[in-house]
Amino acid sequence: MPFNLNTPLDDSNLDAPATRHLLQALQANILKGHGRNHVVLLFLEITDVAKARHFMHHYKVTSAATQFQETRRFKDTGEPGGVVRLAFISHAGLVQFGKAAPFAPGGTPLDEFFVQGMAADTAALDRQTTDSWQSALKRPVHVLLLLAHDDLDDLSHMAFSEVQTLNAEASGFELLLAQEGRAYFNKAGAGIEHFGYVDGRSQPLMTTSDIAAEKGAKADFVYDPTAPLKQFMFDDPLAPGEGLASLFVFRKLEQDVASFKAAEEAIQGALTPPPSDDELAGAMVVGRFENGVPVTLQPPPPAAPVDNDFNYNADPDGARCPFQGHIRKTNPRGSSPGGEVFDKGVQMARRGITYGLRLQDPATAEFVDQPNDGVGLLFMSYQASIKDQFHFMQESWANNRKFPKFGPADPFVGIDPIIGQVLLSEEAEAATDHVWPSPAPHAQKNFSGFVHLKGGEYFYTPSPRGLKHL
Structure with missing residues (x-):
């Protein structure tokens, strides 16, 4: 039975x-996030091909069929889902297994x-080198194995057993x-x-149930x-x-929270006249207020729900x-030179999770501490093409000082203040690119350098059947 990939999946039955055929042919976490609050990622180097192949042949990944069945059971009975196991193989891993040829047909x-x-x-690199990477990821x-579960104790026991094996x-x-990763x-x-x-709000949706839930009665x-x-x-x-x-991107992104918050406060203090909302500067940096409401929809920012139904048609000048x-x-939502269809085609299925231990106020859930290191995001995404999706987004959008305005008279707007990585040859000029609405004349423009890449790789996500063919 051929797979129909030209539309979203009708998961009504x-x-x-x-x-059923499609769900059994795919690992979990692609169509929908696995939804577990704790993960362990195990990064592996092959030392014996025959033994490694035997291990992978017997490694039982969680299929999309199991994921959807567990979700249905939870809705019907309240029974939580079990551990999720996923596997990914780099191109270097495929070479080791002697299976690289099918990935370069002709x-x-x-x-x-x-x-x-x-x-x-x-x-995709800080300062175009891997100098910032931790030694293990160099x-x-x-092979990358992922274990996910809601129960931290159970997951720890499973991970310990897996590590021993x-x-x-x-x-x-x-x-x-x-x-480790924790939500x-x-x-x-x-x-x-x-x-x-709020993170992960704007996602491309590929099942009819998710699409219906998003649109509601609109x-x-x-x-x-x-x-x-x-x-x-x-x-x-x-x-x-x-x-x-699927092709899978992993990036370990360390966040310098203390420096980010100090820079955020500096911009907030330079806005004129002083805004009534003390989150406005951060909302302009991220594009959303902390509660996830898009800044382009203000004023005033509604409290909830987190709106995803918007574009930038009413904000053509970036005011x-x-x-x-x-x-x-x-995610320019049609405001790039490529238009909406093109912009949507670049989007990935993002399945990241934060890592590192933080303290939260029990009453407000606000973070209490502001670390400089040791915390961040385990960025993970699925796409059919790294070249046309992740790489294009990073190089042509996030790192591009001109994007989305390319006219000869258009000024530079600067790199993405969160994940943008400027070319070394342009560092001095790029520091003056950012323009914030209504700043004081002395306000510092540059807002970047608070996220550091600690390592990453591009992987192939095999089907459950594909693992048996290594």
């Missing part, structure tokens, strides 16, 4: 043959950036790093990142987040006709949301 790579790896993709990462000579792997939430129950902002929708499956998956080269695969605002840079 999980027992329909076509739906000599043309499926994706050139997947083949070369993140360490060679200078657009080693060749061939991997450290045994029979596994065929050397464990390079075990990385944080604001008082309203929305997931937040370490700078304190007759008209300003920005339709509907996306076809082919934007995130493709026929698995290791199991053609039997499985679906509310500056052109360099993080969410405007990474």
